[in-house]
Amino acid sequence: GWKMEDVMDEEIKVINNMVGSDDHVICALSGGVDSTVAATLVHRAIGDRLHCIFVDNGLLRYKERERVMETFERDLHLPVTCVDATEQFLSKLKGVVDPELKRKIIGKEFICVFDAFAKELENNLGKKPAFLVQGTLYPDVIESCPPPGTGRTHSHTIKSHHNVGGLPKDMKLKLIEPLKLLFKDEVRQLGRILTVPYSFLKRHPFPGPGLAVRVLGDVTENNALDTLRQVDEIFIQSIKDAGIYDSIWQAFAVFLPVKSVGVQGDQRTHSHVVALRAVTSQDGMTADWYHFEREFLDDVVQKICNNVRGVNRVALDITSKPPSTIEWE
Ligand code: XMP
Secondary structure, three states, rough: OOOOHHHHHHHHHHHHOOOOOOOOEEEEEEOHHHHHHHHHHHHHHHHHHHHEEEEOOOOOOOHHHHHHHHHHHHHHOOOEEEEEHHHHHHHHHHHOHHHHHHHHHHHHHHHHHHHHHHHHHHHOOOOOEEEOOOOOOHHHHEEEEOOOOOOHHHOOOOOOOOOOOOHHHHHEEEOOOOOOOHHHHHHHEEEEEHHOOOOHOOOOOOOOOOHHEEEEEOOOOHHHHHHHHHHHHHHHHHHHHHOOOOOOOOEEEEEEEEEEEEEEEEEEEEEEEEEEEEEEOOOOOOEEEOOOOHHHHHHHHHHHHOOOOOEEEEEEEEOOOOOOOOOOO
């Protein structure tokens, strides 16, 4: 096996060789482990010639923007520009139900926002940024485009991950992908050496397209995003309170564009169904559904139905990967 200290030193060397001494680099931070560790590594290599951007695309979790920006400033001392692009993303997603199309639209909008950020930097610095940092991991590489000789066929090309490929040719930014040979647990190890706070490293993964792939159907309808944020927050908080957050690879709620009949008080209701999903996994490539205690589930379902308007039914996803993927879209 490799020693992670050596991987770090080697990566810093590679970055310094690649990036010219007056080149500037941009990096989009998602608030997740991968982009945070990638940015911290590049910051270690080239210092304040790294310029980070955090995009609120309107598809983030409950209070995510505030929470993440606070951590970047307080714990990581990474200078980050925060851009609110909610309207820009949601207007493009209106009426879109096809999962692949959603991903493509979101990927494209991200690029538009980065492009604008790069142009603004160019105005301020008098020089175009030359590189873009991406927190691409090994599983992203092999699931999106299996390299030859890995024994993986194109049937493994299951979903288009927005952070692999798809960059417009006229963008003229070269990619820095310092994590592309690492698995998630290795990225966490690397982050620990880089003194990224543990609270940050142990966060569950969150997909680039955000809640768009957890609202089935049109994300702009049925107050879906707000409803989903509330359900998700209750679920995750309950998981933390039960002390099982670290035993789970990923947990989240899914909003279904389906209504069912319920009864609350002595009122008949016709409201939405949400699903809860929690899985264990080593690397996200395969996963098993997580077996909750019955009491835990009783409590969560009660909290959700009592506190979230517009939800009267909760389903539990007990499918593993394969045959399902972790995300629903
Ligand atoms: P699936 O749903 O394919 O997910 O079983 C495997 C892991 O990848 C995450 N995921 C993504 N991450 N951009 C990302 O950065 C994406 O487009 C994307 N799609 C899925 C997913 O949350 C899980 O951890």
